């Protein structure tokens with residue numbers, strides 16, 4: 730473990746560089762995520778937010794730099810599937826629930842370890858597992874829609890279901906990409922409430938553009954710009970930061 734870290738880090742990113750054809754998408758990026766923390770990542774288009782998530786989840790291997798999970802697991806040595814198994818769950822912007830299955834069945838499929846629809850038909854749930862599905866449905870506020878087909882859910886409900894499908898695999902960290910995009914105001918408010926609940930048990934990294942949503946999350950905010958951290962602090966602090974104001978106004 731690098732000596733200058735005093736507090737145990739859940740995710741430790743140090744000096745990470747990623748170039749695409751000579752263009753630096755991540756430029757000496759360094760940040761630390763502590764256990765049990767919710768952190769929002771903001772920044773103008775092209776700031777490197779998605780690339781950062783790609784590096785943490787093993788989709789992209791950095792050209793150089795350190796990416797550690799729980800202090801000593803070098804994530805750059807693992808592929809995407811192995812990183813998911815280590816306990817780092819990722820939610821992409823678009824929901825990818827199976828529309829022809831019910832909410833319960835989607836969660837059952839996620840619990841059965843993504844073996845595929847056919848195999849999961851023969852997957853027998855134990856009482857404990859069925860109880861776990863009920864628990865997750867309640868957590869993501871869909872308990873009254875157990876037998877509803879996922880295809881008939883609203884966009885926001887699909888997002889909650891997909892978050893439930895990640896949670897059922899019991900991750901330590903959730904990386905969530907623009908959850909509020911396309912949601913109604915009421916859904917956005919409910920999602921913020923859900924995330925504040927989740928933050929009591931999980932560590933969350935939320936990439937988002939919607940400032941009202943970030944305000945409602947009430948968490949630490951990291952601003953990325955040109956592949957590096959430009960500012961960090963509460964939303965009020967980063968909004969008052971002159972460098973941040975210039976970057977956003979200069980868009």
Ligand SMILES: Nc1ncnc2c1ncn2[C@@H]1O[C@H](COP(=O)(O)OP(=O)(O)OP(=O)(O)O)[C@@H](O)[C@H]1O
Pocket residue numbers: 749750753754772773774775776777778779780781
């Ligand atoms: N596979 C790729 N090939 C070439 N350039 C890429 C690739 N992926 C990303 N980039 C470039 O790297 C930069 C960072 O992109 P990234 O998607 O990480 O930004 P972002 O902060 O997530 O932006 P947005 O808010 O628009 O999603 C952008 O300029 C983008 O065009």
